[in-house]
Amino acid sequence: MSAKIRIVMADDHELFRDGFAGMFINSQEIEVVDMAPNGRFLLALVEKYRPDVVLTDIQMGPVNGFEVTREIVKYYPGIPVIALSMFGDSINILGMLQAGACGYLVKNARKETVIEAIRAASRGEKYYCQTASSQISELIAKGHYSPDQEANS
Secondary structure, three states, X not given: OOOOEEXXXXXXXXXXXXXXXXXXXXXXXXXXXXXEOOHHHHHHHHHHHOOOEEEEOOOOOOOOHHHXXXXXXXXXXXXXXXXXXXXXXXXXXXXXXXXOOOEEEEOOXXXXXXXHHHHHHHOOOOEEOHHHHHHHHHHHHOOOOOOOOOOOO
C-alpha cells in the first residue's frame, strides 16, 4: 500500500474537529496529522508538517479561511487547500476560489464526498461538492467567475 494522504485541518469548533478526525481514525488511506482552532495555528501546522492536503473552515478568527488560503497558496504552492464550510453561498465559494482553494465542501457533505475531495486534491485535481458546483456553474453563467482566473495573491 502506498503512503497515507497526510492532512491538517482547521475549524474553530472543537467538537467538529474531533468528529472530523474520528472519521479517519481507522483509515488506511488518510491520516489527520494535526488540527488547528484557527488560521494562525493552521499556518504553523502547515509549516511544521508540510501536509499533502489542507482543509480549512472559512469563518474563524483571528485569521479566517480566506486569509489562510491566500497565505498557503503563496508560501506553499504545492499544498492544495479545500474549503470546508457550513456556508454554500456564492460569496463564500467565490471568495475561496479567488483565494486559491482547489476544492469546496459544505459541512453536511457525506463522508465519501470528503474522502473523494481529499483524494482529488492530493492528485492535483479540483473538487467541489454538489452545492458548490451548482453555485460555480451559476457564477460562470452570469460572467462573475472564470475557471481560468488566477488566484489572488
